[in-house]
Amino acid sequence: MARLGFSEQGWIKGPWTPEEDKLLTRYVSQYGEGRWSSVARSSGLNRSGKSCRLRWVNYLRPGLKRGHLTPQEEGIIIELHALWGNKWSTIARYLPGRTDNEIKNYWRTHFKKAGKPCEKQEKKKNLSQKQHIEEGQNSGNEGDSMNDPQGNKQETVITYPTVVVDNQFLPTMYQDITSCSDIIAIDDYLWGGGLWNFDV
DNA sequence: AAATTCTGCAACCGCCAGGGC
DNA sequence: TGCCCTGGCGGTTGCAGAATT
Numbered sequence: 001m002a003r004l005g006f007s008e009q010g011w012i013k014g015p016w017t018p019e020e021d022k023l024l025t026r027y028v029s030q031y032g033e034g035r036w037s038s039v040a041r042s043s044g045l046n047r048s049g050k051s052c053r054l055r056w057v058n059y060l061r062p063g064l065k066r067g068h069l070t071p072q073e074e075g076i077i078i079e080l081h082a083l084w085g086n087k088w089s090t091i092a093r094y095l096p097g098r099t100d101n102e103i104k105n106y107w108r109t110h111f112k113k114a115g116k117p118c119e120k121q122e123k124k125k126n127l128s129q130k131q132h133i134e135e136g137q138n139s140g141n142e143g144d145s146m147n148d149p150q151g152n153k154q155e156t157v158i159t160y161p162t163v164v165v166d167n168q169f170l171p172t173m174y175q176d177i178t179s180c181s182d183i184i185a186i187d188d189y190l191w192g193g194g195l196w197n198f199d200v
Numbered sequence: 201a202a203a204t205t206c207t208g209c210a211a212c213c214g215c216c217a218g219g220g221c
Numbered sequence: 222t223g224c225c226c227t228g229g230c231g232g233t234t235g236c237a238g239a240a241t242t
Binding site: 015036049053086088 | 227230231232236
């Protein structure tokens with residue numbers, strides 16, 4: 001993170017300071033978004049336009065949610081990713097208050113890594129498997145998903161998430177969704193400005 | 201308690217598309 | 222019509238703190 005330095009153009013690089021945040025916020029609230037290169041020049045920030053835009057979009061913009069994604073949001077991400085792939089900005093439009101960067105990071109850390117768990121994770125996994133099995137044996141827990149009814153050990157596989165979204169977690173508008181095509185169906189509604197006006 | 205490894209996330213980079221001249 | 226500039230997007234990097242050994 002601390003990548004303090006200067007670009008070839010002399011722009012400051014690295015983490016933003018609270019003073020810079022204040023300057024950018026004040027400037028954008030006064031003059032609005034857009035024209036990022038002029039924001040960079042006029043606001044007194046010695047930052048590139050790209051950097052200003054990124055900072056604003058991902059961190060300073062009002063209405064941004066911080067913290068962990070909710071199960072609803074997670075479900076939406078999974079569903080939409082299955083539909084569109086790595087179209088993070090598109091997916092982000094369906095999650096008000098979340099940024100494409102945040103969603104992208106979330107996906108990478110939670111799902112992408114599932115493909116090839118590292119050795120240590122594997123060890124941890126095996127350990128918890130063992131514990132699960134022992135618990136199952138001790139308690140005689142028959143509902144344990146780690147074991148089949150015959151008591152055979154089943155491999156714990158972190159799989160790429162399937163497109164199954166528990167409707168109870170979804171916002172009202174999504175609760176009728178049963179498949180990806182339903183999302184397409186509501187797409188027109190969304191894009192027609194029916195629900196969110198993302199320009200605001 | 202120290203060293204090592206993992207996780208989360210802010211920020212940068214490079215590419216591409218669109219608009220203006 | 223072609224060039225340049227700018228904004229937007231997806232991919233990647235690297236650090237801090239947490240968790241584990």
